[in-house]
Amino acid sequence: MSALLEVEGLLLRFGGVIAADHLSFAVASGELLGLIGPNGAGKTTVLRLIAGLLRPEAGRVRLGGVDVTGQPTHRRVRRGLGLTHQLVRPFHSLTVVENVMIAAGHRHTRNPIAALARVSRIAERRAAEAILVRVGLADSAARRPAALPLGQRKRLELARALALEPTVLLLDEPMAGLSSAEAAALGDTILALNTTGTTIVLVEHNLGEVMRLARRLLVLDTGRAIADGPPDTVMRDPAVQLAYVGTAAG
Amino acid sequence: MSAYLVSLACVIGINMILALSLNIITGFCGQISLGHAAFYGIGAYAAALLAKAGAPLVVCLLAGTVVAGAIGTVVGLTALRVRHDFLAITTMGVGFIFLGVVRKQSWLGGELGIAAIPDAGFGPLGYAVFVLAIAAGVIALSLWLKRSWMGFAFDTVADDEDAARTVGIDVASYKLTAFGIGTAIAGLGGGLYIYFAHIILPDTFDFAVSIAILTTVVVGGSGSVWGVSAAAVLLTLLPEVSRVINDYRLLVFGAMLVLVMRFSPGGLAGAVAHVMRRRGA
Numbered sequence: 001m002s003a004l005l006e007v008e009g010l011l012l013r014f015g016g017v018i019a020a021d022h023l024s025f026a027v028a029s030g031e032l033l034g035l036i037g038p039n040g041a042g043k044t045t046v047l048r049l050i051a052g053l054l055r056p057e058a059g060r061v062r063l064g065g066v067d068v069t070g071q072p073t074h075r076r077v078r079r080g081l082g083l084t085h086q087l088v089r090p091f092h093s094l095t096v097v098e099n100v101m102i103a104a105g106h107r108h109t110r111n112p113i114a115a116l117a118r119v120s121r122i123a124e125r126r127a128a129e130a131i132l133v134r135v136g137l138a139d140s141a142a143r144r145p146a147a148l149p150l151g152q153r154k155r156l157e158l159a160r161a162l163a164l165e166p167t168v169l170l171l172d173e174p175m176a177g178l179s180s181a182e183a184a185a186l187g188d189t190i191l192a193l194n195t196t197g198t199t200i201v202l203v204e205h206n207l208g209e210v211m212r213l214a215r216r217l218l219v220l221d222t223g224r225a226i227a228d229g230p231p232d233t234v235m236r237d238p239a240v241q242l243a244y245v246g247t248a249a250g
Numbered sequence: 251m252s253a254y255l256v257s258l259a260c261v262i263g264i265n266m267i268l269a270l271s272l273n274i275i276t277g278f279c280g281q282i283s284l285g286h287a288a289f290y291g292i293g294a295y296a297a298a299l300l301a302k303a304g305a306p307l308v309v310c311l312l313a314g315t316v317v318a319g320a321i322g323t324v325v326g327l328t329a330l331r332v333r334h335d336f337l338a339i340t341t342m343g344v345g346f347i348f349l350g351v352v353r354k355q356s357w358l359g360g361e362l363g364i365a366a367i368p369d370a371g372f373g374p375l376g377y378a379v380f381v382l383a384i385a386a387g388v389i390a391l392s393l394w395l396k397r398s399w400m401g402f403a404f405d406t407v408a409d410d411e412d413a414a415r416t417v418g419i420d421v422a423s424y425k426l427t428a429f430g431i432g433t434a435i436a437g438l439g440g441g442l443y444i445y446f447a448h449i450i451l452p453d454t455f456d457f458a459v460s461i462a463i464l465t466t467v468v469v470g471g472s473g474s475v476w477g478v479s480a481a482a483v484l485l486t487l488l489p490e491v492s493r494v495i496n497d498y499r500l501l502v503f504g505a506m507l508v509l510v511m512r513f514s515p516g517g518l519a520g521a522v523a524h525v526m527r528r529r530g531a
Contacts, residue, residue, distance in 0.1 A: 053412065073415040089413040091406050102406055106418040108399040112427040115399035164418060 003062075004029040004199050005168050010049055010059035012223075019045040020056065021223035027168070027201060032194040034214030034231070035203045038243055041220040043203040044086055047170045050201075051083045052076050063168065078110065082166030084157040086173045086203075090145035096156055097141040100128035103163035128163060135159045135189055151182040158189070168199045175206045187213055211235070219243065256374045258490065260446045263381035264439050266482035269466035270388050270475065271435035276464070277473035278401060279428035280408025281329050282338045285345030286436055286463050291455030293318040293437025295352065298364040298444045307370050307445065314441030315434045322433020326426045333411075345460050352452045363451035370445040381442050388435055392475040395431075404428060408473075458500050465503040469510050471519025481518055 003026035010020040019042040027033050035043050048054040050061055052073040060069045068076050077083075091099050102109070105124040109115050132138045135155045145153055154174055161169055171190065175183040187209045194200050194213075204210045210217070210231070217234040219227040221243040227234045234240055272286045293314030300310045328340050352358045359365070370377050395401050403424055406414040411421050444450055462485070470481030485503075489496035514521045 051416065053415070072420075073412075074418050074420045077416060077418040083416045085413070085416070089410050091409040091413065093405055093409050098402075102402055102419075103417040105399060105402070109403045109417075109419055112400050112403070112420075112424050115403055116395060118399045119394070119397050121399075121402070160417060 002029055003027065004031075004064060005050065005201070006060075006062040007046070007050060008060045008062070010046070010061070011057045012045060012049060012054060013057065018042075018223045020049060020059075022059070023220075023223060023225060024059075025218055025225060025228065027199060029167075029199055030194075030197060031216060032191075032200045032202065032214050034210040034217045035201055035220065036205075036207065036210055036217060037220035037226075040222075041243075042223040043220055044172055045223075046220070047083065047172050047201070047203055050076075050170060051081060077164060077166075078106065080165075080167035082161035082164045082169040084154075084161050084169075084171050084174055086176065088145075088150070088153040088157045090153060090156055090160075092144065092146055094145075095141070096137060096143050096145060096148070097125065097128050097132060099145060099156060100131055100159045100163045101125055103160045104128045104131070106164055128159075131159045131162050135162070136185070150177045151179070151186075154178060154186065155189075158186070162193070166198065168201070169193065171200060171202045171204070173203055173205060175204055175209055183209055253374060256378045257446070258486070259378040260381050260442075262483055262486045263378070263385040264443050264446065265463075265466065265486045266385045266479055267388050267439040267442065268436055268463050269470065269478050269482045270385075270392050271432045271439065272463050273432075273467050273470075273473065273475070273478045274392065274395065274435070275428050275432035276467055277471075277478065278396065278404040278408070279425060280404075281425060281428060282334065282341070283432075284338050284342035284457075284460055284464065285325075285348070286341075286433075287455040287457070287459035288345045288348035289318040289322050289433040289436035290440045290443070290459065290463075291348055291352065291450075291452075292321055292433075293440025294444050294450050294455070295358055295364070295440070296437070297441035298367050298450055299358075301367050301444060302364065310444075311438060311441040315438040318437020318440065319430050319434025322436070323426055323430040325433070326429025329425050329429060330422050342457070342460070345455075345457055349452055349456060352455075359450075361452065363449060363454075364444075365449040367444045367448045367450070369448070377445060381446070384438070384442065388438075389475060389479055391435075396473075396475060400424070400427070461500065461507075462503055465507050469506055469517050471517030471521075474517065474519030477517050477519025477522070 005027040008024045010023045012020040037043055049056050060067055063079050101121060101124045104127040108118050132141055135158055137152060137155050140148055140152055145156060175186055183206055191213055214231055217231045218225055219234060219240050226239045226243060227237045268290055275281050275283050296317040297310040297314035300313050325344050329337055332340055353361055372380055403419050406419055407421050407424050414421050466481045466485050467478055471477030489499055495502050510517055
């Protein structure tokens, strides 16, 4: 499998804190990579660096073999990157289905002037409704995001990212705040997406779900990769146990 | 129709154009501007200079539109770097810079402005109809824009810029477009004003005018085309029916801003929608 996403030597410091310490890894096409680590390890920072929401002091990000390090977020999205936020960020002035429609119509919003010439939203509404069915939000299509419980807002965040038809999907703690049943259901949706060919990088604290979903784990600690490999092997790694519980299990 | 009513129709039309132009920037795209009168003034001065040089009306109006839109787009570049209250202060500064410049430039008439601007040649009634027809055109453009994918993308920029970027929206381009279109239409309003007043003075485009335009947008309901259009009519007529309101215009408009933000943040449009919902329930 060829590398669809590559990060090379990413460096970012916040004052004295190193959030990404010359970090390098690659994600192959079709892979579901679990990116884990203790609090403050730099997981969200890495996703934001890949998405272009943060700029690295050094290092490169390649998407589909193209260096996108200098590109703004919207260009990376148009190259096939999808991102969900750790703290959900729906568009509150739009309904649930409109939140997904604006992403489904990404081809129409590429250029403001071309966007002015187009009015019809029928095809995008249909596409958005199909995605809402897929993530289990069909009944909430006409509601405002503020009226949804957290679990459904997390699904909306995922639906919006899916509407972009991404080749690489970055999921930042999609299960945080969900009950175990909700987390498992969302996990099944993520797994189904991956099965249909979407490459996924999953940042998640719910280790049980990560172990169930990911076929490869990358463990971060203080901005560095301390382990990378199959989940069972990685979780037995003394360095990983040390980072998580402060002591290596015998 | 009396001369008074004809001139009132002209003022309503021009005020509607100004309010709808700011509504594109503030209501649709969520970018505050406290210096919108500057673009009204830029359009007026550009059109007046050409009119005095003998250029036909269409050329003068187009020049006012293009010059204001071009300078507005440059000012829009500041909106890419600052947000919210910082943008409010920056745009307010643009308004003062405009006044400071025109007051000191002899080729712009300095404090005395530009007088003896030629007539449009339609007669007072014909010109009022012309202004109202253009105002109707601006309403139609606003409605189209709101329904288009540009308006849809503006909604996301107004809501959350970072989230908009993550659905592929080029936030900078959309903000510049909003500033370009909004300030160009304000410039058109300025061009129309010169053929109505036949004289322009720097004070016609001062800070109080910027506040009056913003008040119209807020009272109408920021983002609502019909609400802002209705507010333009109401707030133009209000000082005409009461001498006291006219004398204390800035105070009254300031109080209106506070009251609307406190009791009906959605303005007239929001209040009407609320009543309709209650009736439907």
